[in-house]
Amino acid sequence: MKLQRKNRLRALSFGAIAVSGALALTACGSDNNSGGNGGGASASANASNIKCDNAKGQLLASGSTAQQNAIGQWSKDFMAACSGVQINYKGVGSGAGIQDFLQGNTAFAGSDSSLKPDEVAQSKKVCKGGKAIDLPMVGGPIAVIYNLDGVDNLTLDAPTLAKIFDSKIKKWNDPAIAKLNPKAKLPNLAIQAYHRTEDSGTTDNFTKYLKAAAPSDWKYSGGKAWQAQGGQSAKGSSGVAAGVKQTNGSIAYDELSYAKGLQMAQLDTGASKPVALTTDSASKAIADAKIVGADGDLSLELNYATKAEGAWPIVLVTYEIACDKGNKADTLPATKAFLKYISSDDAQAGLANQSYAPLPKEIATKVQSAIDGLS
Amino acid sequence: MEITKETAPPPPAVPAAAAHGRRGVTRPGDRIFSGLSRGSGILLLVLMAAIAVFLTVRAANAISQDHGNFLTTFEWDANTTPPVFGIAVLLYGTLVSSVIAMAIAVPIAVGIALFMTHYAPRRLGGPLAYVIDLLAAVPSIVYGLWGALFLVPHLQGLTSWLDQYLGWTVIFDQSNPGTAPRNLFTAGILLAIMILPIITNVSREVIRQVPAAHEEAALALGATRWETIRMSVLPFARSGIISASMLGLGRALGETMAVVTVLSSSDKLTAHILDPGGGTFAANIASHFGEATSLGRDALIASGLVLFVITLLVNGAARVIIARRKEYSGANA
Numbered sequence: 012m013k014l015q016r017k018n019r020l021r022a023l024s025f026g027a028i029a030v031s032g033a034l035a036l037t038a039c040g041s042d043n044n045s046g047g048n049g050g051g052a053s054a055s056a057n058a059s060n061i062k063c064d065n066a067k068g069q070l071l072a073s074g075s076t077a078q079q080n081a082i083g084q085w086s087k088d089f090m091a092a093c094s095g096v097q098i099n100y101k102g103v104g105s106g107a108g109i110q111d112f113l114q115g116n117t118a119f120a121g122s123d124s125s126l127k128p129d130e131v132a133q134s135k136k137v138c139k140g141g142k143a144i145d146l147p148m149v150g151g152p153i154a155v156i157y158n159l160d161g162v163d164n165l166t167l168d169a170p171t172l173a174k175i176f177d178s179k180i181k182k183w184n185d186p187a188i189a190k191l192n193p194k195a196k197l198p199n200l201a202i203q204a205y206h207r208t209e210d211s212g213t214t215d216n217f218t219k220y221l222k223a224a225a226p227s228d229w230k231y232s233g234g235k236a237w238q239a240q241g242g243q244s245a246k247g248s249s250g251v252a253a254g255v256k257q258t259n260g261s262i263a264y265d266e267l268s269y270a271k272g273l274q275m276a277q278l279d280t281g282a283s284k285p286v287a288l289t290t291d292s293a294s295k296a297i298a299d300a301k302i303v304g305a306d307g308d309l310s311l312e313l314n315y316a317t318k319a320e321g322a323w324p325i326v327l328v329t330y331e332i333a334c335d336k337g338n339k340a341d342t343l344p345a346t347k348a349f350l351k352y353i354s355s356d357d358a359q360a361g362l363a364n365q366s367y368a369p370l371p372k373e374i375a376t377k378v379q380s381a382i383d384g385l386s
Numbered sequence: 387m388e389i390t391k392e393t394a395p396p397p398p399a400v401p402a403a404a405a406h407g408r409r410g411v412t413r414p415g416d417r418i419f420s421g422l423s424r425g426s427g428i429l430l431l432v433l434m435a436a437i438a439v440f441l442t443v444r445a446a447n448a449i450s451q452d453h454g455n456f457l458t459t460f461e462w463d464a465n466t467t468p469p470v471f472g473i474a475v476l477l478y479g480t481l482v483s484s485v486i487a488m489a490i491a492v493p494i495a496v497g498i499a500l501f502m503t504h505y506a507p508r509r510l511g512g513p514l515a516y517v518i519d520l521l522a523a524v525p526s527i528v529y530g531l532w533g534a535l536f537l538v539p540h541l542q543g544l545t546s547w548l549d550q551y552l553g554w555t556v557i558f559d560q561s562n563p564g565t566a567p568r569n570l571f572t573a574g575i576l577l578a579i580m581i582l583p584i585i586t587n588v589s590r591e592v593i594r595q596v597p598a599a600h601e602e603a604a605l606a607l608g609a610t611r612w613e614t615i616r617m618s619v620l621p622f623a624r625s626g627i628i629s630a631s632m633l634g635l636g637r638a639l640g641e642t643m644a645v646v647t648v649l650s651s652s653d654k655l656t657a658h659i660l661d662p663g664g665g666t667f668a669a670n671i672a673s674h675f676g677e678a679t680s681l682g683r684d685a686l687i688a689s690g691l692v693l694f695v696i697t698l699l700v701n702g703a704a705r706v707i708i709a710r711r712k713e714y715s716g717a718n719a
Contacts, residue, residue, distance in 0.1 A: 104676025181562070201564050208651050209673035210465070234466050235677050243568055243650040243662050246673060250534065250647060257539045258566045 060357050061088070066345035067095035074100075074108020074121030077212055077266065078149040078329040081367050082121065085353045096345050105212055112332055113137060118342040119333040119350070121148075123212025124235075125310030126332060134334070141336025141386075145310040146378050148353060150368030152293035153217055153325040154270040155278070157262040158255050159183060161198065166191045168279040169224035175262060176204050176221070177229065178241035183260060191279060198260075204242040205254045205263035210235035213248065216313075216327035217264040223315035224280075224324065264325070267293075268366035278325070281318040288323045293368035295322035302377070307335045309381055311374070326368060336386050347385050354378045438694070445688035451681060456688065460653045462670060464685035465678060471685050473692055475655045479570055479664035480693070483645065484638040486574025486659070487581060492631050494578075495585035500615060503593045515590070522583035530647030533576040534568075538648065541567045541575070545660050560660045568650035571659045573666075576644050581634035588633060592626025593619060625708045632704035636697055642668035667693040 072082075079102035086098035103111070105122040109130060112120035115137045125145040126134070134143035155172065157165060162183075167175075171187050174180040180187060184197040207214050214237050221229040231238040243261070245254040252269040255261045262276070267288060277285040286292055299317045304310035310330065317324050331350060338346060352358055359369040370378065448464070449456050452471060459472025498518070502511045545560065545567040552558040600618040609617060620627075646669040650662035671686045678686060 106677040106679065106682075107675075110680075201562055203565055208646060208649075210677035212677075232466065234463070236463060236465065236674070237652075238463070240652060240654060241663075242652070243566055244652060245534070245568070245650065246646050253535060254566065254568070257535075260564075261566075 060355065061092035061352050062348060063093035063096070064344055064348040064351075066093050066348040068341060068345055069097040069099065070342055070345045070349060071117045072098070072100045072108075072119045072121065073103045073111045073117050074332075075105045075123045075212060075329050076102035077123055077151050077327060078121050078367075080268065080365050081149045081362060082353075084361065084365060085358055086349075088358075089349055089352055093348070096349070098345075098349060104210075106210075109332065112143070115339075118339065118346045119331050122330050122332055123151075123327055124215060125304065125308070125330060137337075138334030139337035141334050143332050144308040144335045144381070145304055145330040145332055146350065146354070146381060147309055147311050147328050147370060147374060148331045148350075148378065149329045149362065150290075150293055150297050150370060151213075151327040151329060152267040152288055152290060152323060152366070152368050153213055153220075153264050153327060154267045154288050155262065155276040155325070156252070156255050156265055156270045156273040157276055158259055158273065159198070159200070160259055162192075162195050163274065164192070164195065165274070165276040166279055166285045167276050168281075169221060170228045173221045173225040173228035175202055176206070176242065177239045178204070179228070200260040203258055203261040205251050205258075205261055206237040206239075206242055206244050207248075207251060208244040208246040212327050212329070213264065213266060217325060219313075220315040220325045266366070270366075278323060280322070280324055282320050282322070286321055286323050288325075290363040290366065290368045292321050292323035293326045294371055295319060296324045296326050297328060297368060298322075298371035298373065300328070300374070302374070307381060307384070309374075309377060333385060335381075335384070338385060343386070347382060350382045350385070351379065354382060441687055441691040441694060444684045445691045448681060448684035448688045452685070460655055462653065462665075462674065462685075464674070464682040469681055469685065473667070473689050475653055476665050476667045476670050476689060477692065477696075478655050479649075480639055480666040480668075480696070482659060482664070483570045483573045483577060483649075483666060484635055486571060487577035487638045488631060488635055490575060490578035491581050491585055491634060492627075495582050495630070495634075496589055496627060498582075498586045499589035499593050500619070502590055504611065504615060504619070515587075518583045518586050521579070522587075526580065526641060527643040527647070529576060529580055530644040533572065533644060533648040537576060538566060538568055538572060541572055545569075545571070549660060556657055557659055559658050561656075561658055562661070565662055566650075567660065568648060568662050569660050570649065570664050573645050573649045574659075576648055577638045577641055580641060580644060581637050584637060585627075585630045585634040588630035589623070589627050592623045592630065595626075596622045628707050629704055632700060635700055639697055639700065640668050640693065641666075642672045645669040646672050 079100065082100045086100060090096055090098060100121065101108075105120075105124060108117070108120040109122055109126070111117045113130065113133050113136070122145075126143055131142055135141075137143075155167065159165070167188070168191060171180065171191065174187065181202060183200045183202055189195075189197055212235060215233065215235045218229070218231065218233045218238070222231070222233055237244065243254060243258075245251045248266050248269045251263045251265045252273065255263045255265075255273055267290070275288055277287045279285045296313065296317055296319070297311070299314045299319055299322060300311040301314070302309055303312040311328050313324075313326065313328065315324050331353075333346060333350065354370070354375055356375070359375060362369045369375075451469060452459075453468040454461065454470040454472050456472050458474050459470060460475050462471045462476075463469065464471040498514075502514055506514065546564065548558040549560040549563055553560070596619050600622060601614050604614040604618045645666050649664065649666070649669060651665040651669065651673065652663040653665075654661075654663035656663060667689050671690060674682065674686055
């Protein structure tokens with residue numbers, strides 16, 4: 012008995028050490044991801060442009076992990092300028108974030124997809140006299156990463172990608188790939204296509220792209236869960252990147268910030284020459300999007316099949332979700348000031364440092380005026 | 387423990403009173419303590435009942451809206467309309483990965499326990515026990531990361547070898563040779579490492595309790611050390627080792643993060659354990675919870691209920707086995 016109790020104590024203390032170690036590690040990790048050592052410089056440059064507008068108190072928000080690094084940097088800058096405000100954004104996933112918001116626990120939510128009609132209906136409970144609206148804020152470029160010894164340049168198109176991820180093309184020296192890459196020496200090696208284990212907005216947008224740009228080769232209905240059979244799955248963006256890194260012959264889709272140190276494929280979209288992914292080429296594709304939200308809502312419909320010159324069509328747009336009317340009185344000034352800041356040109360320009368795509372001017376202007384109208 | 391110290395100061399007359407049963411004087415301390423312990427017992431039952439009711443209500447809601455067969459459907463698309471989800475793949479994956487884990491962990495754990503109690507010099511036994519405890523203290527996510535970043539790339543050779551020489555057994559056949567081993571087999575190996583400490587520790591305690599007279603009798607008959615272990619130690623300790631294994635199985639069935647990070651999950655049910663694919667209940671819940679709609683969440687809870695029932699069955703089975711074995715060892719002792 013005594014011995015057991017001692018062991019348990021010992022186990023507990025080791026557990027505590029390990030957990031705190033893990034916490035410290037993850038903290039470092041997210042800092043690294045936010046990349047851009049220009050963060051400090053931009054913070055001081057932006058500080059003068061941040062209008063606090065009587066913002067004070069604690070601002071709770073939660074949701075999409077895809078925009079977590081962007082919000083993290085912005086909150087740091089904003090809190091440095093407006094001392095009375097505490098911003099706490101938890102990356103719990105879009106679904107859980109919307110749930111938190113609809114239960115009235117948070118001031119705004121971050122989401123990879125716009126609200127569904129029944130969620131808008133539910134939002135009337137927390138938004139007294141109004142409803143929740145989607146405000147596009149952060150563009151997330153999705154890269155096609157691969158690991159193939161001896162092949163430094165790889166060009167793919169939508170039908171080929173669809174067939175690879177649907178296990179219809181199984182070898183790297185398949186004629187379809189060879190045709191797009193006449194100069195490359197493609198090995199006779201099995202393709203291992205990685206996708207996300209858990210439901211994710213990245214999967215949703217990638218498969219939406221496949222469906223829009225290669226409808227005859229991608230027959231699945233789409234959604235946040237991966238539907239095709241076969242291939243490999245890994246948990247989280249970092250899990251996918253790690254899987255690709257350790258497997259020769261692998262290919263995957265992943266957010267641009269996780270593609271560092273890995274090879275990225277170019278995309279033959281039908282434009283005059285293949286497009287490489289940069290934050291600029293992703294912004295160009297977002298500029299091609301239509302606003303489909305009505306009544307103050309600014310949800311976008313991306314044109315995944317775009318053939319615009321230099322536009323990389325595989326992007327996701329993450330939204331901030333807040334009430335158009337009936338935001339809680341105590342957090343309204345802070346919510347408004349913070350959202351106004353993050354949609355400003357300065358804040359958006361800083362996004363590229365973190366491998367995000369800034370909103371194109373036209374859409375940003377509409378978002379800014381929508382935020383002005385929040386009450 | 388502390389409660390007894392505070393509320394029941396040992397009066398000198400108590401042993402005598404206790405020996406005479408109810409006729410003795412009941413002191414307030416006794417009454418408070420018996421009330422407290424009864425309360426704890428009832429609280430536990432209420433808690434279990436509350437969990438069961440919660441799971442059942444939410445599960446019933448989800449299953450009634452399921453457009454597939456909850457028991458035989460392979461897909462898990464609970465967030466789409468119409469929702470189609472079933473537990474076939476999860477049930478299979480949970481059982482297979484746990485069976486692999488048990489097949490690896492139980493012999494090794496019993497071996498370690500015997501080594502520590504019968505073979506190792508005292509100086510080695512202590513540190514070894516300490517290291518085993520250390521294994522139990524590592525959080526499962528760390529096992530998962532180690533598994534995904536170290537174990538998976540290093541198992542590639544073993545899986546290719548198994549595929550090449552034992553592929554004819556179907557079980558070890560890889561339908562796409564050379565795929566990264568993010569499969570049920572790897573998950574099983576990782577689970578085996580994770581359940582090793584608990585099985586080892588309990589087995590060691592049980593083996594220690596084998597009466598010295600048994601072993602001395604065997605030795606006196608001229609048995610070698612191995613024969614002593616086989617004839618007197620293992621039969622006596624068998625029921626304890628089985629219950630230790632069941633404790634380990636319970637952990638393997640419910641293990642979440644390690645499986646999520648190592649297993650390449652999909653809606654595929656296959657006998658080829660070296661093919662990527664499959665899934666387990668706990669891992670499925672962890673990977674779908676973040677983005678689940680309210681029905682999706684209920685569906686996950688329904689799968690949690692199934693895991694709850696399986697764990698109950700496993701524990702029940704273990705109890706039956708132990709009860710039966712007890713008669714044997716009782717007769718022997």
